[in-house]
Amino acid sequence: MRYLPHTETDRKAMLDAIGVASIDDLFTDVPEAARQDGLIDLPRKQTELSVERAMFAMASKNISASSAPFFVGAGAYKHHIPSTVDHLIQRSEFLTAYTPYQPEISQGTLQTLFEFQTQVAQLTGMDVANASMYDGSTACAEAVMMAARVTKRNKAVMAGSVHPHYVEATKTLAKYSEVDVVRTEPGLGGLDAVAELIADDVACIVVQTPDVFGQLHDLRSISEAAHAKGVLVIAVFTEAVALGLVEAPGAMGADIAVGEGQSIGVGLNFGGPYVGLFACKDDRRFIRQMPGRLAGETVDADGRRGFVLTLSTREQHIRRDKATSNICTNSGLCALAWTIHMTLLGEKGLKQLAQINHETACDLADALDEIDGVEVLNDAFFNEFALRLPKNAAEVVDDLAKVGVLGGVPASRLFPGQFDDVLLVAATETNTEEDIAIFAKALKGVL
């Protein structure tokens, strides 16, 4: 086997050095009834070439996003990733390193995490950020639990326009805790229903902008109302590029901002791995209750600047059953990809990228809105919006796929039994004018 260095001679010599006759002698603690006599019933080893063939065969059964006019969003977005990003994250020293527990030989990872934390804080308009979570949905769930710890209250109110997977992930994490999670009626309206539930016993409200329908929300007045009752505001986003153009959660009163970072530096990957962004205000109460790892600056024995993982007394390996979260491994390499892409962009590139996304989406909205019976439902959006169709949206999406167009996500796939005629469509810098024309024509054809 090509990954195993030992020859039979090596194995024999090593068994001799250990003082046992055979490898079986090292497995004698295994109860006899549980020892596998032969091989487990699975295929035998294969050459590199033969594995490639099998994997190619499976990959070729999928339609990749770049091979079709593509307008699918709903929490994951197709963006162009500069070639430099994937090259750099495949550097052995990044790819095959572990969590930076030994800082003296992990400064590469630690400095990039420190830079990542700073960029996330700046993007979200918050003060501090952690070194990443698994993804946006789990970051959202952890934020709710953190808000409950900070406020010592046990009720969370989530807007119905938050991505349903985020709501479900949050309800799952909270399921057997003291925290009660309620969601307002889903829909394209404003946040009034959330505002009505703000009360003295509420730990936090969770609002998303742009929301799952693509609608943008001004969080300022609801934040004010929440803060008046001591309620924390958790702002969620699933499209990080939006923050290059749209007002930051931190500037609209959010206490904790969480979101999906995938659209910067991380490919679609059929849903994972992605990178959860988690940022909050610089308040000792908050930072002590944050989940996940934090890189921090310090000095070495010579007084030179260096970076370490810090404030780990919040974490499971120190605090065990009193930890702020059970998270250990996070999304390090995706965070690296994110920070490299963001460094390439800088705020200049990010703003331009965001503007192009928005303009492309506006062009798409105009083109689709012209179709008879099709209506754009949003009055404000970034690069994704909801369409009302004269037909069942799930059927439309399947019909579009048959003519080679990946035309969005039926809202009913996220809200079963609801919004049957609503289609969520996204556009990014990867969509050409031709894509938009093909989509509009195809949509007209299948209606």
Add this chain to the structure above:
Amino acid sequence: MGMNTQGRPTRMAENISTGGYAETTSGSKGLDQAEALIYERGSVEQTGVDLPDVKGRKTRLGGLERQSKLGMPGLSEPETMRHYVRLSRKNYAIDLGLYPLGSCTMKHNPRLNEKMARLPGFADVHPMQPASTVQGAYQVIGELAHWLMTLCGMPGVAMSPKAGAHGEFCGMMAIRAKLDADGQTHRRRVLVPESAHGTNPATAVQCGFTVDEIPADETGRVDMEAFKAKLGDDVAGIMLTNPNTCGLFERDIREIADLIHEAGGYFYCDGANFNAIVGRVRPGDLGVDAMHINLHKTFSTPHGGGGPGSGPTVLSEALAAHAPVPFVVQKGESWELVEHEADAEGEPFGRMAAFHGQMGMFTRALTYMMSHGSDGLKQVAEDAVLNANYIQARLSHVMTVAFEGTCMHEALFDDRFLADTGVTTLDFAKAMIDEGYHPMTMYFPLVVHGAMLIEPTETESRSGLDRFIETLEALALAAKAGETERFQAAPVHAPTKRLDETKAARQPILRWTPSNEPEMEAAE
């Protein structure tokens, strides 16, 4: 130039102090190049990407244009390349040498796996595409699920957990859901050995359980008498790592499983150490009800400096119906995805995260499994155990083995051999850095004083192990010979000297702050 308001240098040149880099003007030392933060290198006017011009059309943002400052510098492509390549060279990595972090299974990461994960048919596919356009993706999930269930001898698996701890959460949630469904709502106590990973007690608490610790016996295994005494009507289950964190197989594991089942509880196995037994022992045959599998350990998806991981969780007959959504099912020739609780036949406890799991890790792990086959995987376990025992046997005359007898895939030493030398486990570990090795896991498990947990994995050659053993031997002898200072000063050959972690925690600086911008400009 000078210190900023947080008392830290704002330019690399100022990082010069009395030692180390003082000999050079630039702060670099040959191939070890100093590298400033992007905030000290870049400019908000610079960008490393070329984008089409904006059209300047009217926006539809509802008046929500960003007014707040961003302040993020950009770097051109060549500057970006240098920044990260220079930083990368300050990292240790498996590709550079033995990485004996016990419990972390730092094995070779085959590049075929990377290549397969990057096929556009996997990497460039959206999770919400229509089913007809992602049949190959569903198939990967289904095939990997089949391999995992077969290797474990278990009838169910939840594929969506995103890392080991997330898998623990999945397994314990399934147990909680099963207990509640059976009306066993009084069962809220979970038994966890003292030697367990910190994630175990943290997870149990997340699922609304309380944690009751079981001590280890003098052989490093579960103290059976203490365990039996803790069984009772309120016990929900046990969370046990096997092989355990002392690198030992729990000999009484079948009895533990039987007793916990008789008591009405369930057996969660932490699968972090599955590498020791993969292909040779099926956890289902040990009476396990749920076990997460770290694809980034046993099945070699890269650790990436701290993730991403993936933690599929195998489930017994009793628990399988409570697996979370989503999951794939095969219907004739085609695959379907069950995404909603209402569409599931069983009673899923919920959803772990958005979408369908760590697909990028699935493709890598499946590639790895297919490459090895059942024969290769069995050899993996055997060579992993062989290597650890070789290290233990050859170092036992200079270092102190924590527990007598052979070990599984990792060798555990304590610090008795350092008694009266003035050298601590930490010093010893830092001295290993100077010798070109990543240290072993230190001070874990907690049941052993000054623990040093060495897991070489199966991908180390005999000659590589010999060099490692000789190095540790020499270090142990040097410690005993009174070369204390060398250890206390270590590392001296790493990119930095020993870092002050206490200062980092007492005066947390968690980000670069713009307060030093004017100073930067003034300095330039």
